[in-house]
Amino acid sequence: MSDTIAQIDEIVARLRDAYPNATYELNWTTPEEMLVATFLAAQTTDKKVNEVTASLFKKYPNPQAFADADVKELEQDLVGVSFHRKKSKALKKLNQDLVNRFGGKVPRDINQMIKLKGVARKSANVVLNCCFDIPSGVIVDTHVKRNSPRMGLSTQTTPEKIERDLMKIVPKEHWTHFGPAMIIHGRYTCTARNPNCAECIFLDLCPRNDVSGRRPALPADFKYKDGWRSSAAPAAKTGDAGVIDGWVEHLAEEMDKPYFQRLVEFVDDERGNHQVFPPEDEVFAAFSMTPLEEVKVVLLGQDPYHDDDQAHGLCFSVRPNIKIPPSLRNMYKELKTDVGVSPPKHGYLAGWARQGVLMLNTVLTVRAHEANSHQKKGWETFTDEVIKLVSRECDHVVFILWGTSAKKKAKLINKRKHTILKGTHPSPLSASRGFFGSKPYSEVNAALRKAGQAEIDWGQLPTH
Numbered sequence: 001m002s003d004t005i006a007q008i009d010e011i012v013a014r015l016r017d018a019y020p021n022a023t024y025e026l027n028w029t030t031p032e033e034m035l036v037a038t039f040l041a042a043q044t045t046d047k048k049v050n051e052v053t054a055s056l057f058k059k060y061p062n063p064q065a066f067a068d069a070d071v072k073e074l075e076q077d078l079v080g081v082s083f084h085r086k087k088s089k090a091l092k093k094l095n096q097d098l099v100n101r102f103g104g105k106v107p108r109d110i111n112q113m114i115k116l117k118g119v120a121r122k123s124a125n126v127v128l129n130c131c132f133d134i135p136s137g138v139i140v141d142t143h144v145k146r147n148s149p150r151m152g153l154s155t156q157t158t159p160e161k162i163e164r165d166l167m168k169i170v171p172k173e174h175w176t177h178f179g180p181a182m183i184i185h186g187r188y189t190c191t192a193r194n195p196n197c198a199e200c201i202f203l204d205l206c207p208r209n210d211v212s213g214r215r216p217a218l219p220a221d222f223k224y225k226d227g228w229r230s231s232a233a234p235a236a237k238t239g240d241a242g243v244i245d246g247w248v249e250h251l252a253e254e255m256d257k258p259y260f261q262r263l264v265e266f267v268d269d270e271r272g273n274h275q276v277f278p279p280e281d282e283v284f285a286a287f288s289m290t291p292l293e294e295v296k297v298v299l300l301g302q303d304p305y306h307d308d309d310q311a312h313g314l315c316f317s318v319r320p321n322i323k324i325p326p327s328l329r330n331m332y333k334e335l336k337t338d339v340g341v342s343p344p345k346h347g348y349l350a351g352w353a354r355q356g357v358l359m360l361n362t363v364l365t366v367r368a369h370e371a372n373s374h375q376k377k378g379w380e381t382f383t384d385e386v387i388k389l390v391s392r393e394c395d396h397v398v399f400i401l402w403g404t405s406a407k408k409k410a411k412l413i414n415k416r417k418h419t420i421l422k423g424t425h426p427s428p429l430s431a432s433r434g435f436f437g438s439k440p441y442s443e444v445n446a447a448l449r450k451a452g453q454a455e456i457d458w459g460q461l462p463t464h
């Protein structure tokens with residue numbers, strides 16, 4: 001048991017002290033409204049959702065009204081919310097399900113909640129925790145996911161497993177407060193890139209796993225309260241920050257542009273008539289595995305893999321049980337000669353993504369077995385914006401640009417702030433013309449070290 005887990009009662013008590021009224025920023029008056037708001041908040045900021053729901057809830061006062069809605073009209077009513085076309089259909093279905101199976105009332109049981117179309121554990125917990133004060137579980141959003149391992153409360157990396165750990169150690173009567181309070185703590189104090197340890201209420205308890213820089217000194221006679229100078233709790237509420245909220249906050253406007261809406265329609269059409277990779281829920285996996293605030297490296301690829309079951313949303317990476325593709329095989333050879341890491345038997349690179357390597361393709365979807373079939377439909381414009389965003393918002397990022405088309409992206413990057421590593425593509429067609437021997441992995445770590453950042457552990461490649 002870690003020292004912090006042994007002190008969980010103290011952590012819970014301090015969270016209560018610091019954030020006594022912690023709850024969510026989404027506006028609602030009934031649990032059914034909260035369910036709708038939570039549903040709309042995926043990939044959209046709470047502020048935007050609140051703007052939209054202000055009139056939406058007047059027009060559709062109950063689940064029956066949403067269930068009876070004209071999809072096209074609802075689509076217009078959701079303008080401002082990301083993916084409003086898709087969400088209008090899904091929202092109608094969710095409410096039909098709610099009416100048909102539960103008489104239009106949110107069930108007060110998480111096992112029934114997650115059977116509703118489009119409702120996952122986090123949303124179910126938000127509704128049950130915040131509307132009914134039911135301890136159905138612990139809300140694990142991007143902040144809780146990041147900070148639970150950092151504070152020694154979990155060794156897991158997925159929200160589901162972290163939630164399981166937290167449910168074991170946090171006394172049940174505190175679950176409904178613990179999630180929202182930890183979210184505020186993560187948003188304002190224990191932030192992704194620059195946690196404010198000197199002002200933190202947990203400084204004397206926290207192992208600060210993966211936090212670089214020296215631990216700020218505590219006064220010799222430190223006692224919580226006496227010695228605590230927290231700048232915490234600037235707000236009594238917090239938002240339903242999804243894993244990719246940080247991205248959405250900055251990209252919401254881009255996703256509302258006509259070209260992006262046309263792109264979404266194009267991909268939808270393609271999915272209706274062909275097989276498209278990666279699966280719908282993994283198109284943005286690179287963003288959900290590497291929050292904006294945690295980007296340290298950008299590895300740029302081109303097209304997703306187009307053979308069966310390969311692509312899962314990270315460039316160069318394939319699912320664990322899939323044959324390693326040739327380019328990745330060459331990357332592994334260089335990994336061995338460069339940093340002495342014996343490559344795993346699989347090609348699943350999520351372990352890099354979780355350490356801050358944004359593994360971004362320039363095109364995010366492809367029709368099965370037709371390479372480059374979704375080029376020039378809008379993805380390039382979108383991913384250019386992503387590169388510009390990282391360049392603008394992050395500090396000391398290392399951009400890896402392999403091959404001619406990736407190198408062209410250098411013009412989008414601020415060279416005074418960031419390091420750009422240009423090199424030959426690892427494809428079998430070019431690897432022997434400069435990729436082998438280029439030592440990209442040690443170069444990345446040298447640049448990170450120089451910037452005072454933790455290095456990437458390139459050998460950390462678990463299959464889960």
Ligand code: SF4
Pocket residue numbers: 150151189190191195196197198200201202203206207208209211
């Ligand atoms: S001491 Fe630092 S790392 Fe630990 S919880 Fe506080 S801010 Fe986060």
